[in-house]
Amino acid sequence: MQLLLPRLEAYRQQLPVSELSGERKAVLQKLIDYIQSRKKEHKEVKLNFICTHNSRRSQFSQIWAKTAADYYGIDVQTYSGGVEVTAFNERAVAAVERAGFHVTKKEKQTNPVFFIFNSEDGEPITAFSKLYDDPANATTNFSAVMTCSHAEENCPYIPGTEARIPVMYDDPKAFDDTELEAVKYDERCQQIATEMFYVFSQIK
Template sequence: MTLFSKLSDSVDKALELPISPERKELLGLLIDFIQEKINQGEMVNLNFICTHNSRRSQFSQIWAQTAADYYGIPANCYSGGVEVTAFNERAVDSIMRAGFDVIPTDTSDNPRYHILHSRGGRPILAFSKTYDDPANDAKNFAAVMTCDHADENCPFIPGTEQRIPLRYEDPKAFDGTGQEAEKYDERSLQIASELFYVFSKIQKK
């Protein structure tokens, strides 16, 4: 698989970012879940969850699926929330700046997008939804909690085999400021860095 040229440059930047030992310990939980599934010959299903499914969980789904495809790991990466809002337009813009091809498929208040990382690649479906939306067609998944509110207020998520806390700071804090684009891109690349690290550690059968 050959990533789009601009996206490949973004991945190179992400791979250069340092990851602290504390974060690597958390990421190890996700690595172990994925590796066990691969060892058992089972599909890897990951559901990235935050409250509104508008920013961090969307970044996580997109980068995780891209990393899985890049390293040739069979995985279904989803995202969801506890409330339906919309894939925030600032996050959409950030994904475009990273080099993804973003194709809107409708113009509703909660638009759907097909996100492409390479020519001929399988589109990643992105829109705001609850974690149990039919589009998240998975059972036996790891629930990866990307925000503290969802992690603390969703004590039980049906279908979960393992719950993994992987919280990220919300770029929403910089909405409307001169740092808005910078902080969205910073958070996106942090997530890319960590999820590419995760999938790079998986040993294929």
């Protein structure tokens, strides 16, 4: 098990994993089964989380899946992508920082590259908006995890996938520039964190 950064570990301890509904557990079971089967066969586990703009939900999912896998000592590669290139939204970046990650930015540009650290010694998670088939992502033997309905409907075929798993989340973008903005981004960040920690806690 990997030691998380202190604030991140405190955040993890407060996640309401035991409160997950049976309905959400059923949604997550296909992802659990995929990871478990790959691990049982001693094959690489590669997950590409896909949402339209690769700016919020898919980024949260990539970051939390990798962090949960690291925490439980499970070798998993996580990626994210979209059907359009935008940027890792600054509101989502702020939510990740509030959760306890250490975040650095490589470049000041319209689509900056962020490095997300979950521990003192581990490698950072690289985060930036990209297409699902960007060269930075896996090209074969991966699972496409669809995190929004728009991407699910508009990506009828994703080359190289072994499995296509819908794990949908509501978009916090609906609350941009409102008094609920930070609350809703934190809420979505926590939901995805909770579910990814549940998923990897089930892997034997």
